Amino acid sequence: MEHVVIVGLGLIGGSLAKAFAAHTEDYVAGIDTDPAVIEAALAEGAIAKEGTAEDLAHADFVYLCLYPQADLDFLKAHAPEIRKGAVVTDVCGIKGEICGKLAACAEQNGFFYCGSHPMAGTEKHGYFASYADLFKGASYLLAPCGAPEEVVDRLRAKAFSLGFGRCVLTTPEEHDRMIAFTSQVPHALACAYVLSPCCPKHRGFSAGSYRDVSRVANINETLWTELFLDNAGPLTAELDTLLENLSAIRNAIASGDRSGLCELLRRGRLIKEELGE
Amino acid sequence: MEHVVIVGLGLIGGSLAKAFAAHTEDYVAGIDTDPAVIEAALAEGAIAKEGTAEDLAHADFVYLCLYPQADLDFLKAHAPEIRKGAVVTDVCGIKGEICGKLAACAEQNGFFYCGSHPMAGTEKHGYFASYADLFKGASYLLAPCGAPEEVVDRLRAKAFSLGFGRCVLTTPEEHDRMIAFTSQVPHALACAYVLSPCCPKHRGFSAGSYRDVSRVANINETLWTELFLDNAGPLTAELDTLLENLSAIRNAIASGDRSGLCELLRRGRLIKEELGE
Numbered sequence: 001m002e003h004v005v006i007v008g009l010g011l012i013g014g015s016l017a018k019a020f021a022a023h024t025e026d027y028v029a030g031i032d033t034d035p036a037v038i039e040a041a042l043a044e045g046a047i048a049k050e051g052t053a054e055d056l057a058h059a060d061f062v063y064l065c066l067y068p069q070a071d072l073d074f075l076k077a078h079a080p081e082i083r084k085g086a087v088v089t090d091v092c093g094i095k096g097e098i099c100g101k102l103a104a105c106a107e108q109n110g111f112f113y114c115g116s117h118p119m120a121g122t123e124k125h126g127y128f129a130s131y132a133d134l135f136k137g138a139s140y141l142l143a144p145c146g147a148p149e150e151v152v153d154r155l156r157a158k159a160f161s162l163g164f165g166r167c168v169l170t171t172p173e174e175h176d177r178m179i180a181f182t183s184q185v186p187h188a189l190a191c192a193y194v195l196s197p198c199c200p201k202h203r204g205f206s207a208g209s210y211r212d213v214s215r216v217a218n219i220n221e222t223l224w225t226e227l228f229l230d231n232a233g234p235l236t237a238e239l240d241t242l243l244e245n246l247s248a249i250r251n252a253i254a255s256g257d258r259s260g261l262c263e264l265l266r267r268g269r270l271i272k273e274e275l276g277e
Numbered sequence: 278m279e280h281v282v283i284v285g286l287g288l289i290g291g292s293l294a295k296a297f298a299a300h301t302e303d304y305v306a307g308i309d310t311d312p313a314v315i316e317a318a319l320a321e322g323a324i325a326k327e328g329t330a331e332d333l334a335h336a337d338f339v340y341l342c343l344y345p346q347a348d349l350d351f352l353k354a355h356a357p358e359i360r361k362g363a364v365v366t367d368v369c370g371i372k373g374e375i376c377g378k379l380a381a382c383a384e385q386n387g388f389f390y391c392g393s394h395p396m397a398g399t400e401k402h403g404y405f406a407s408y409a410d411l412f413k414g415a416s417y418l419l420a421p422c423g424a425p426e427e428v429v430d431r432l433r434a435k436a437f438s439l440g441f442g443r444c445v446l447t448t449p450e451e452h453d454r455m456i457a458f459t460s461q462v463p464h465a466l467a468c469a470y471v472l473s474p475c476c477p478k479h480r481g482f483s484a485g486s487y488r489d490v491s492r493v494a495n496i497n498e499t500l501w502t503e504l505f506l507d508n509a510g511p512l513t514a515e516l517d518t519l520l521e522n523l524s525a526i527r528n529a530i531a532s533g534d535r536s537g538l539c540e541l542l543r544r545g546r547l548i549k550e551e552l553g554e
Binding site: 119120121122138139141166168170175177178179180181182183185186187188189190191192193194195196197198199200201202203204205206207208209210212213214215216217218219220221222224225228229232235236238239240241242243245246247248249250253254256258261262264265266267268269271272273274275277 | 396397398399415416418443445447452454455456457458459460462463464465466467468469470471472473474475476477478479480481482483484485486487489490491492493494495496497498499501502505506509512513515516517518519520522523524525526527530531533535538539541542543544545546548549550551552554
């Protein structure tokens with residue numbers, strides 16, 4: 001049984017707490033600024049108690065599950081309270097902007113830091129959308145940033161016990177480049193897509209394609225504005241790639257270039273086929 | 278029991294045949310250029326027999342389930358064989374380019390034509406991807422193009438008996454404008470998206486967002502090239518709208534315009550929320 005502190009019981013922090021409760025024997029304390037969330041988490045058994053400085057002083061693991069800047073602020077404010085030798089991680093969707101700062105804080109204060117990013121989510125957010133099986137079979141990205149191998153191994157083992165299906169070692173730079181493509185572009189796209197004047201009239205004319213592209217437009221704009229701006233370089237580059245490829249398809253359609261259009265679509269199909277998807 | 282001829286047993290035609298077999302008492306003859314498809318459809322009981330000129334001469338309903346131009350070619354070639362008073366429909370994803378021509382052919386030859394478009398599909402295609410419940414709960418778009426109300430009513434009743442959940446009356450022009458947004462843009466987008474150099478490396482770094490946006494990139498490029506070019510005007514306009522809105526988000530990110538970015542994402546969220554999605 002290990003002592004775990006989860007800071008921020010939103011969709012990810014809340015689901016981590018519920019996964020710990022469902023799948024481990026660990027003792028989990030939860031911190032959240034919303035008393036209604038703490039009350040619900042206690043009532044549902046997602047946490048054993050509301051987290052305090054004392055929990056940080058006994059922590060084996062601390063999961064920072066706030067927004068990026070808030071994670072930094074929390075760690076700086078509470079670093080002296082955290083047990084020497086504890087393993088601290090975050091769950092942010094961007095890594096380059098924060099990992100270095102969090103790692104430096106860890107080094108100065110005698111605990112360990114390894115960045116992580118659970119590749120799981122829904123179009124909903126907040127504690128009341130959280131659930132124990134959110135991570136079932138999902139990928140868990142680990143950005144060690146200099147953490148000893150033993151620390152990475154402990155976080156990895158914890159991830160598997162929480163239901164993750166796979167762990168991937170990465171660097172903050174690679175992480176941010178890949179996430180720009182796999183996650184951030186689809187979120188930007190969903191918002192851009194639903195801004196069409198046709199969108200409010202889609203009912204009856206739509207099926208799976210509309211549903212899939214628009215799903216994550218139901219966005220937490222405060223969080224995603226921060227995530228997008230923290231990853232402005234790689235994300236702008238990916239958006240430029242998409243704008244270029246989409247414009248090529250648009251231009252082939254507008255000019256009636258049948259073979260050029262067919263070739264662009266064919267290239268898309270072959271990429272998916274080669275991936276076996 | 279009515280006499281039905283389905284022309285083209287691909288994903289849609291094959292699924293229609295299977296839905297007729299599963300949910301109605303109708304007698305269904307199927308036409309397909311691929312003997313293996315006819316053999317499978319007979320063996321599975323999806324069709325009662327391979328369709329011939331005799332079936333067209335007895336048909337109450339003819340469903341044209343080929344590509345747009347092939348539907349036109351088939352109808353012109355076989356119009357004299359079709360029973361006077363029969364109801365002919367097509368299932369094409371575009372309407373403006375073909376409905377007028379199909380309706381004119383019907384008028385010249387003494388049968389009825391009403392355009393239709395089942396709003397259902399998958400990222401797979403061909404008879405062997407078809408299934409009886411493809412249309413369960415889906416929307417069925419009807420473009421009467423001058424067909425008598427009784428003919429529209431009969432097609433509508435048939436649709437409900439096949440499992441459709443809703444019928445929507447539309448015009449070819451409205452249909453094509455809406456479909457450009459709900460279906461064609463997502464298909465173009467999926468292909469453009471997977472052309473990123475990051476795509477082949479996505480495994481481990483991806484989850485639902487990647488899966489949803491890229492799903493239909495597994496495209497039948499021959500069919501979709503025809504559908505896109507047949508709807509070039511409305512589709513180009515929708516793609517321009519998307520390119521503009523996506524560029525606005527891209528520019529807000531690149532310039533670090535926090536409030537402008539947040540407002541664009543917020544507008545996306547509010548549109549989804551107002552739709553109750």
